[in-house]
Amino acid sequence: MRNFFKTVFAVLIGIALFFTVAFFFLFIFATIAGKEKTVEISDNSILYLDLNYDIPEQTKETGFSAMNISSFGDKSYGLSDIIASIQQAKKDSKIKGIYIPQAGYSNGMATTEAIRNALIDFKKSGKFIYSYGDIYTQKGFYLVSVADKLYLNPKGFIELMGFGTRLTFFKGMLDKIGIEVQAFHRGKFKSAFDPLVRSDMSDENRQQITELLGDVYNHFLDEVSKSRGIDRATLHMYIDSAMIQNPSDAKKYGIISDVKYYDEVLNELATKSGVANSSKLHFAKIKDYVKTLKKSDDDNQIAIVYAQGNIVDGKGDENSIGGDKYAKIFRELREDNDVKAIVLRINSGGGSALASEVMWREISLTKAVKPVIVSFGDVAASGGYYIACNSDRIFAQPNTITGSIGVFGLIPNGQKLLNDKLSVTFDEVRITKHGVMNVGYKPLDEFESKFIQRSIDSTYETFLTRVANGRKQTFAQIEEKAEGRVWSGVQAIKIGLVDEIGSLDDAVSYAAKKANIKAINTVNYPKEKELIEKVLENMEGQQETKMIEKNLGKEYATLYKQFLSLKTMIGIHNLQTRMPYDLIIE
16 A cells, blocks of 8 residues: 555655646747747748638637647737738838738728728729639628739629528527516617527517618618629619629629639739739738837827726626726826826627626726727727717717617526426525525516616616717707617717727827827837746636537538527626627628
8 A cells, every 4th residue: 555655645746747848848848939030021922811710800810820839729800900001101201012812701880991991091002903703702802802802712602692690589488498587678679688588589679670770771771782893773783683693793793803723813913013923922921020010119108908808897808898907907007197088989789787887987097197098999889888978089980889878687587497397396494584585496586586677777777867968968868869779889979979980090099189298108008918927827628619510510500609699698797788689790
């Protein structure tokens, strides 16, 4: 027995030493590999913009991708870096043009709008933009419809059928397993909880979705009509009648420039960029080109705070907006004398009402000291609008989804599941009348229902007051525009929820003017984690949704994420200022 314990102890010591040494070498390797490498861009280069991934607001990388070990991680270049690269390429004499491959592009409409506008501006330089793909999604086509040449594989596919969306409802499933969700809300258009309590859309939800999609579609027609030189009514007829069914149709009706194979496109790019043949082409990929971006070193800084994801209590993580974490960021920026103005970039459908209020308070205090300007991305609704409403100025894209000023709370009732199907019962002792609440295991009584509804009403009225004061309108005026209703950026301008149509760059320029800054030097928040932290996080393995997406496909992963999102809304202390739905425009 003594020898057995000696052996076990020796093995444990060996394992501990192994991990200690491995960690040491990993740390050294990460430190060396993580150093920035100097990148030289060749003459006659073409900026290669591969945008076929979910583009975050802020560039993100895993630890291994930061060390250029691509097989262990990837790097997602943020919207701001993409646009900055396009802007620099416009003035860069080594860059002759831009090439954009297409293969299932699926980003949000406001993100697409921002990149598209940067490409339009790039064309003022006289340089070319080419795009080629085997598959053009509708959003992908909208993005590259500004290109000088838009080519499609002769056997490829283009999706041009108009806009629509599909919502998923889980009530039938919950009924079968014996769970009822009791919903409390203010705002007749507020319908984030509908998938848990209904089997179809409410009339109000159908109305707001229809009007929102109508705004987005009309803007799409206006812009594509201009960029492709097609009459607007004719373009609508092509789409509404599904006349673009194959590459030949797309060419015939002027949707694309031509059908070609990839090698033919490469030969044409070689000629355009002034090199002998396609083997001499120089593609400057985004991962290299971002390293050449020039930044001002002026002490007068504009802080860009990126808020992307669901709003949650506490610190959150890199994929969410933690109320405490962002409140701390604003406290620190308020006291930083080098920071002269702040731009808050929001891409969020909202979340926790409490976390939204915590951030609203810190943002309001900061606004009293220095300018706070807000820029909306794809979505800035409900809690995402709450934290923006008291800023100095709000910028949005025409196809931004915003508004959704409303509140709800969800309480589960699992009595049928617990009692009838699992034979689980409860008993209780109450010293006071309401010492135990019927949360989770049976229906709420009248007192409990009124208790929760009063909390909903109070939070809603606070929300309306915050917006009314921030937007300099009366409570009654805001109440008319609230009710949980979502609006497009175009409509939000008309009703005073947004000040100006514009990009993040426009918001930064406005902030510089407001703070009387001439040389713009931006700093990004939240700050990136240290490289070794990223490496250790990457070692934890893939997330559940990544595994599902890999094995079952993106649609099932999206469905799973939607259900998980709905699950986090449930709870007595979890009042939500959240957008009515995750709108996926198809």
